[in-house]
Amino acid sequence: MGLSQLSSSFFFGASTPNFKRFKHIGLIKTSSKSDLITDSAAGATAFSAGIKTYNRAIGIDMDTLAVKLIPEVIDSNISSGVISTSSITHATPASFYAHVKTRKLEEDIATFLPKSPIDFFAGGGKKFFFKRKDNANLSKDFQNANFVIDTISLKKPSVSEFNLSSKFGFLLADNAMPKASEGRGDFLPSATQIGLDYLSQNKRGFFLMVEGSQIDWGGHSNDSDYIVQEVLDFDMAIGKALDFAEKDGNTLVVVTADHETGGYTLASNDGDYNKIKGSFSTSGHSATLIPVLSYGPGSEDFIGFYENNDIFHKIMKVTNWASSL
Template sequence: MKNKIFSFLFVFFCVTVAFSQNKEKTKAPSSYQNTEFHTDYKPNYKNDGLNKPVKNVILLIGDGMGLAQTSAGMYANHNTLTISNLKNIGLIKTFSLNDFITDSAAAGTAYATGKKTKNGCIGVDSLGNKLPNMTEILSPLGYATGIVTTDKITGATPSAFYAHQIKRNMTKEILEDLVNTKALFIAGSSVKDFEKNNPEKLDALKKKNFKVLHDYKNLPLSMEAEKIALICDEMNAKFISEGRDPNYLKETTAQAIKFLSNKSKKGFFLMVEGAQIDWASHNNVIENVVREVLDFDKAVEEALKFADKNGETLVIITADHETGGMSLSNGNIEKGYIKAHFATSGHSPIMVPVYAYGPQAQLFRGVQDNTEIFSKILSALQVKK
């Protein structure tokens, strides 16, 4: 009798697991009808792709933003994005040193240092040796550098541009690295991250001559500061649909550009991350994918407007990896309706697009490894490493 009961329970367990797995495979598609359209910015292309000197570089990373995510944002916005107006386009291979599918730590490190590393590593090689990052290389040469994100400032992508730790979850140690950053402008969340892991580091930032702010609306009044650390509350690391200020990324990007451009005659480097595209794709929620892509597109607009006005600025837009294995199954451009399927709740190895604008934008055409973005930026700036 016991054997029969055991057999029944075993068969029931197997059927339940199989049903659960099949249910995951046949998960209902996610759909969304956009109602918040924005007008794309059309650049003047005056210096686009010219072989002339570059003074400033703005690197914008849409975390998890593959071609499907960009397409969803474009079609849901009446078939237009500022990003989609760019002409110099390439593809990036994203695999990490130890895995076919990268995480943000390894991918961010590849962009920030030009070296591949293991998943989970921030600014170090596979043995834990420190790798010089973009802000550390350019700052001593006279460039003003900055980092902006809609993630926590200790998130994997932003921290790759200032930190050196063997594990991305070493928040306390990453905050210690933040205090010693070469960047003059940092912006992200959250105050609670400091309070929980390393509360004294907010005061340490002040001692390093950072003006610490908690509201991006105070940035215009702080342009004379030596350094700025905008450490917002956790709300600015949430989705727009959950209450994040829809002007935060656009305005903070604009203020960061203004601040850095006035800090050095040599030029500046700014990394801007739209982090929540990734989490929207992890959650397989197309509404948040669309809204976060459109939000990121507004930050791209600020970068392109400056590039057109300045004439010596290279703008690069890409992703660290694709998330969700996303595909589009239906839509209506006139109504702003989009329907999507997701193959996974994790990352995928699909190549991601890279868009470039301004002088030397032609360098980013074709298929390339993620580590090449680093070397091409330095080449555009005529910096030897």
């Protein structure tokens, strides 16, 4: 999600986007340690661990050694969760709980989730846990980790069940969730709200990573309509986070992206300056700087130009979670 993807919500949405509610704005350079143009694995590991690493790396450094991720830094003191419209084993969510040499090893990535400090998750990816090529079934691993897993629907448990004595996971598609335009419904904003309701029960604090994963896929497909629908869906999830933060008064919200995809531009349609169409320069990623929007305590620290891995260190400073390192 680059600036043009974000901008699309101001032209194609039915209402004022939640993006407009942010007052503090910065820009990050996303290059990885191995490449000028990053992939999502290295880009997300920069956020989750505060280091630059090689493309395809999940939660490891250039020497393939595991690095401490935000949920591992805060561990049992602070609750943590990940939400994604991709499989939960995809590069970005995986970078917040797994340590593998390449993002392609999704079955290996899956084995990390039950053992990780993650308390709440929602997304796709059932087959990587329950229909594996090695015939292993991770149900027992989840059970041993005190997880309640729902593979049917995104349904908030009853008040009596929905407490921190159990962990909760929703795996609602074999691989990725459907496109927003193909029946995903309100999964992302609803999962965000349920995650906030659950994790905020921990009065010591919480960390939640929410990814509008398929904005990227629209870029790879050079499909502007796909991008627009996914950005608007992500904007609704941002609205849930901002509503919570405004009411709570002590929550930091940071919105950014691993990288831009597609070299997406909002161009005039056949020279008509009153009509906009999306155009593309690549089916891959680009090196363009990425917006960082922040709201809440410490949000002013996210203004300016800086490297993507600085996001981790700024979060650590603002929350004082750095003392756990």
